Amino acid sequence: MKTKLLMMVMLLAGLAAADRPSFAHHGAAAFDMTKPVVLKNATVTEFLWINPHPLIKADYKDEKGQVQHWTMEMGSTVSAQLIGWTRTTLNYGDVVTLYVWQAKTKVPVGRFNKVEFSDGTVMRDTQTGADDGGRADTDVRQ
């Protein structure tokens, strides 16, 4: 009888650990979370659906006409799936506007915030997708 109580149940974990960090996988200490950089009309060059974090790579032409090669990370594949992302949400050649929390080192890498597609739809990151950099999977619905 006792063994039946827990036999083959599948559970999803929530955590209240003693030294819980602010983000599930790693902190945002490396990124400037005060204001996202906006990459208007950037061209997606690669969307890597990998663990621990999917990567978006995109080329952005700045006001001087110089092309910047950006790389930005998302939350995780399994959490992004829960708010509608798939490995084909972004594709090579897509022209989109990307919002990204840039690394404090000022290199063209950062933590992804949100993407605006040409038809006006918006997809956000799970952990830093809200406009204030907070979680978007709990407090923003679009």
Add this chain to the structure above:
Amino acid sequence: MVPPMTDLGKQLFARNKPIGKFSPGGTNDPHTRYCDPFGFPQNMTQEIRGMTITTLPTRTFLLLQYMDLWREIWTDGRTLPTNVGGRGREAHDPKYNGYSIGRWEDDYTFVVDTTGLAPETWATKSGYPHSVDAHVVERFHRSSKHDLSLNITMTDPKLYTQPFFLGEVYFRWVPNQQIDDFTCIPSEQVLYLKEMGDPAGSDPDAATQGGRGGRP
């Protein structure tokens, strides 16, 4: 709450640079840099995602989504080994998940005792260490049909002067949930660190746990 550490505990803790402060580019967390196993007990407070529990007559298995990990808990009345990592034929080797035995405290509470942990792993994401002789007690309590809580406490006198409460994890039963892949894959981690983690760098202002500056 982290208990006071012994001198050895302080030494081991001071050399660890956790990801929360140092980011993927500056941490020396072996899981972040190389996908090395978290080891127990960190793997019961970190990531986890989904968990399946299944039983045999003499064993209970915990199957974790993150890292496709399984733990073996003996319920045949055996005792824990006492000479893990020691010399001699009877000595056992340390293991990432250690050696676990379980017993039912009442109809809804399953208590697991574990020792013999691989000492190179971190007890927590924040870099708190453990020794091979750490004794960890997990209390799984089913509070309702769909709710399970897990309390974890570690006693490790070589490194801590009091028991270390590692946290409480809550599990919600989602019937018929299908679990997707979620694992640290070394080749993907190498790609991630090359393209993203290392260029982003470490927070220059982060302090180490020993109070030193954070620049690598």
